[in-house]
Amino acid sequence: MQILADENIPLLDAFFGDIGTIRRMPGRAIKAADVTDADILLVRSVTRVDADLLSGSRVRFVGTATIGTDHIDESWLERNGIGFAAAPGSNADSVVEYVLSVLSVYAEERGIEDWTRLSVGIVGAGNVGGRLRQRLGKLGFSVRASDPPLADDGEDGLDDLDDVLTCDVITLHTPLTRTGDHATHHLLDRTRLATLNEQQLLINTSRGAVVDSEALRERMRQEAPPWLCLDVWEGEPETDPELAEAAWLMTPHIAGYSQEGKIQGTERIYQAVCRYFGLPVRKSSGQYMPEPPLSKLSFTASASTQEAARVAIRACYDVRCDDARFRSVLRRPVGEWSTGFDRLRQQYPIRREFDSVKIQLKSGAKDLQQVFKALGFKLKQK
Ligand SMILES: NC(=O)c1ccc[n+]([C@@H]2O[C@H](COP(=O)([O-])OP(=O)(O)OC[C@H]3O[C@@H](n4cnc5c(N)ncnc54)[C@H](O)[C@@H]3O)[C@@H](O)[C@H]2O)c1
Numbered sequence: 001m002q003i004l005a006d007e008n009i010p011l012l013d014a015f016f017g018d019i020g021t022i023r024r025m026p027g028r029a030i031k032a033a034d035v036t037d038a039d040i041l042l043v044r045s046v047t048r049v050d051a052d053l054l055s056g057s058r059v060r061f062v063g064t065a066t067i068g069t070d071h072i073d074e075s076w077l078e079r080n081g082i083g084f085a086a087a088p089g090s091n092a093d094s095v096v097e098y099v100l101s102v103l104s105v106y107a108e109e110r111g112i113e114d115w116t117r118l119s120v121g122i123v124g125a126g127n128v129g130g131r132l133r134q135r136l137g138k139l140g141f142s143v144r145a146s147d148p149p150l151a152d153d154g155e156d157g158l159d160d161l162d163d164v165l166t167c168d169v170i171t172l173h174t175p176l177t178r179t180g181d182h183a184t185h186h187l188l189d190r191t192r193l194a195t196l197n198e199q200q201l202l203i204n205t206s207r208g209a210v211v212d213s214e215a216l217r218e219r220m221r222q223e224a225p226p227w228l229c230l231d232v233w234e235g236e237p238e239t240d241p242e243l244a245e246a247a248w249l250m251t252p253h254i255a256g257y258s259q260e261g262k263i264q265g266t267e268r269i270y271q272a273v274c275r276y277f278g279l280p281v282r283k284s285s286g287q288y289m290p291e292p293p294l295s296k297l298s299f300t301a302s303a304s305t306q307e308a309a310r311v312a313i314r315a316c317y318d319v320r321c322d323d324a325r326f327r328s329v330l331r332r333p334v335g336e337w338s339t340g341f342d343r344l345r346q347q348y349p350i351r352r353e354f355d356s357v358k359i360q361l362k363s364g365a366k367d368l369q370q371v372f373k374a375l376g377f378k379l380k381q382k
């Protein structure tokens with residue numbers, strides 16, 4: 001079988017080497033002429049997969065190693081009998097940990113001693129939002145979440161978007177959808193952005209177009225704008241210079257880029273290909289997960305829970321490093337920004353999730369134990 005794949009999908013040979021001949025291309029460069037002879041197309045979020053790309057090709061299966069599917073015309077694939085799979089949940093923990101890192105830095109910069117005093121509003125309570133809600137709840141944060149599709153399905157405990165927008169921190173975790181009762185395109189529009197103030201932080205790790213960028217630019221120019229943390233950008237890899245200037249933290253769409261997240265993304269589409277073509281599943285992400293550079297952290301009984309949590313979160317992932325790398329690209333001429341955006345993602349440093357690190361504690365340190373468990377670390381008693 002001929003497999004055409006985005007070169008940024010990790011472990012292509014390891015997972016797909018036995019299944020077919022692999023041809024790699026930069027995802028943004030994949031065009032109709034490239035897919036004509038492919039049986040399987042494997043993409044990430046930067047390749048638009050639709051009739052323009054695939055009609056006339058012999059592609060029988062498309063896999064995207066991502067959670068988001070807004071770049072895929074799924075109904076066209078279905079109408080044309082082409083198999084499809086995404087990678088739901090694969091990098092959800094990575095995004096949750098990105099948000100935890102942002103929260104820890106935000107609390108410190110605002111001089112908030114106890115970060116759990118911040119109320120957090122989650123928009124979209126699926127894999128990412130739901131896991132974030134659980135971890136924050138266990139840590140003792142007051143959390144509100146809005147998710148109308150889940151509410152329609154009878155899920156309790158959800159709030160209206162307008163209530164969620166009154167929280168100290170608002171974090172977006174919806175898919176980008178343009179049709180249906182709960183479409184999210186420009187969900188945060190001019191009216192909703194007008195309700196936010198300088199005591200609030202808005203984090204967007206969903207898709208850039210879930211927020212109306214033009215309205216956001218305007219809001220950031222007005223009195224008392226909210227603090228802003230952007231990982232995703234409407235029109236990326238282009239970066240809006242005014243939003244870049246206004247953002248407190250900014251990163252080039254890497255919230256989901258933990259090593260676990262990326263390898264599990266490949267694993268999910270490998271499993272789907274095997275199912276689709278009736279092949280045995282012989283490989284798993286665990287086989288290929290390298291040893292983490294940091295494996296253990298040890299705290300004495302004298303560590304305060306706040307400080308210990310801060311140290312451990314940032315030892316694993318400090319969002320300020322990604323912010324600094326991105327800002328260094330944006331100091332170059334504007335014409336180089338979009339290639340810089342892609343280069344940062346392609347050459348992303350190794351980042352491991354919290355549960356790759358064992359936390360060693362003195363027995364009896366009950367508060368610390370609870371906090372680390374809630375954050376998602378593994379515990380080891382001394
Ligand atoms: N920045 C990154 O690196 C990164 C990484 C992973 C995912 N994402 C984005 O985050 C999105 C969410 O990921 P997920 O794994 O939680 O997806 P998911 O499908 O598990 O959950 C999305 C949730 O949003 C809800 N939703 C839909 N419309 C809504 C609306 N109008 N208001 C509120 N909630 C709504 C859905 O009901 C669902 O529960 C993905 O679709 C993707 O676009 C970004």
Ligand SMILES: O=C(O)[C@H](O)[C@H](O)COP(=O)(O)O
Binds near residue numbers: 008044256
């Ligand atoms: O939807 C997802 O899974 C994420 O947005 C993913 O991290 C995007 O990464 P990309 O495909 O752009 O490399």
